[in-house]
Amino acid sequence: MIDHAAKRSVLALSGGVGGAKLALGLEDVLPAGELHVLVNTGDDFEHLGLHISPDIDTLLYTLAGKANPSQGWGLEGESWHMLEALAQLGGETWFQLGDKDLATHLWRTHRLAGGQALTAVINELASQLGVASRVHPMSSDPVRTTVHCRSESLPFQRYFVEQRCQPEVTGFSFEGIGNARPNREVMTLLRNGAFSQIVVCPSNPFVSIDPILQLPGLWQALADNPAPVTLVSPIVAGIAIKGPAAKMMAELGVPVTALGVLAHYCRHYPGLVNNFVIDASDATLASSIDEPGVNVVVASTVMKTRDDKQSLAHAVLDLVEG
Numbered sequence: 086m087i088d089h090a091a092k093r094s095v096l097a098l099s100g101g102v103g104g105a106k107l108a109l110g111l112e113d114v115l116p117a118g119e120l121h122v123l124v125n126t127g128d129d130f131e132h133l134g135l136h137i138s139p140d141i142d143t144l145l146y147t148l149a150g151k152a153n154p155s156q157g158w159g160l161e162g163e164s165w166h167m168l169e170a171l172a173q174l175g176g177e178t179w180f181q182l183g184d185k186d187l188a189t190h191l192w193r194t195h196r197l198a199g200g201q202a203l204t205a206v207i208n209e210l211a212s213q214l215g216v217a218s219r220v221h222p223m224s225s226d227p228v229r230t231t232v233h234c235r236s237e238s239l240p241f242q243r244y245f246v247e248q249r250c251q252p253e254v255t256g257f258s259f260e261g262i263g264n265a266r267p268n269r270e271v272m273t274l275l276r277n278g279a280f281s282q283i284v285v286c287p288s289n290p291f292v293s294i295d296p297i298l299q300l301p302g303l304w305q306a307l308a309d310n311p312a313p314v315t316l317v318s319p320i321v322a323g324i325a326i327k328g329p330a331a332k333m334m335a336e337l338g339v340p341v342t343a344l345g346v347l348a349h350y351c352r353h354y355p356g357l358v359n360n361f362v363i364d365a366s367d368a369t370l371a372s373s374i375d376e377p378g379v380n381v382v383v384a385s386t387v388m389k390t391r392d393d394k395q396s397l398a399h400a401v402l403d404l405v406e407g
């Protein structure tokens with residue numbers, strides 16, 4: 086195993102819970118401050134007058150060691166008095182906001198109303214929570230994911246939380262993406278050659294990573310960058326490690342395998358992926374992957390323990406030095 090202390094920074098692209106696991110492993114094995122995470126904000130929404138950034142908060146809480154371990158989202162040791170009182174008033178309680186988590190939403194909404202950019206507010210929150218890595222919203226401009234289903238189109242959180250991902254999906258759109266500017270600091274770091282590797286975490290390709298890559302100019306900037314791009318498959322042995330990715334692939338007619346994941350990225354972002362990490366249980370698929378320029382790597386990608394997260398992080402980082 087290589088000592089990663091001497092190397093440059095790493096940029097990880099992430100959605101919420103699944104991506105946060107690998108981000109935590111990367112943070113553990115990299116020198117402090119060398120991990121930058123560019124996070125999806127397509128599932129941000131305005132709820133009860135508050136600006137909620139679920140994937141950003143999942144990253145912040147996970148890297149701060151404060152995440153609820155069973156849910157992956159929200160804070161550990163949470164209480165629910167506000168939600169109970171809201172229910173008594175007849176308010177909407179389908180989206181669960183814990184009492185401590187509420188402070189994050191109140192603070193963010195207050196700072197945004199005062200004219201701060203989302204990027205600056207997240208920097209403040211990260212520093213208050215004691216997060217050593219850099220957590221970057223993909224953009225400070227609003228992008229909102231809509232899930233198109235057979236019978237209706239739903240804002241992302243209505244589909245994901247209220248409808249529990251049950252409606253059959255036919256596609257996705259990202260409102261506002263055409264005018265959204267990619268995170269300026271990350272674009273500058275890319276231009277300056279600050280990253281030794283770019284890692285696409287095992288997050289949902291359609292609703293977590295696509296909104297990031299479809300920001301104007303972003304995926305081309307990643308593809309043109311000399312730092313290799315390593316994609317970790319979110320599909321293992323035909324199932325999604327976390328969330329509805331496998332269900333969505335089946336409904337969209339994409340093969341529910343690691344091959345289907347790679348085909349999605351290669352079709353929409355040609356030349357982006359240099360390394361593709363698949364799980365050991367999918368090792369037999371390796372010989373059937375013949376995407377030009379893609380190096381296939383087999384590793385243990387299921388991250389149940391902290392050790393699992395660190396081992397996968399080492400396997401990914403070793404690719405660049407190896």
Ligand code: FO1
Nearest residue numbers: 101102128138139142158159179180181246
């Ligand atoms: N996910 C749920 O499945 N149910 C919830 O009630 C819920 C509340 C919630 C509150 C704050 C927050 O930061 C995240 C929350 N999530 C909840 C997760 C959220 O829906 C994420 O967008 C998904 O996990 C997809 O990344």
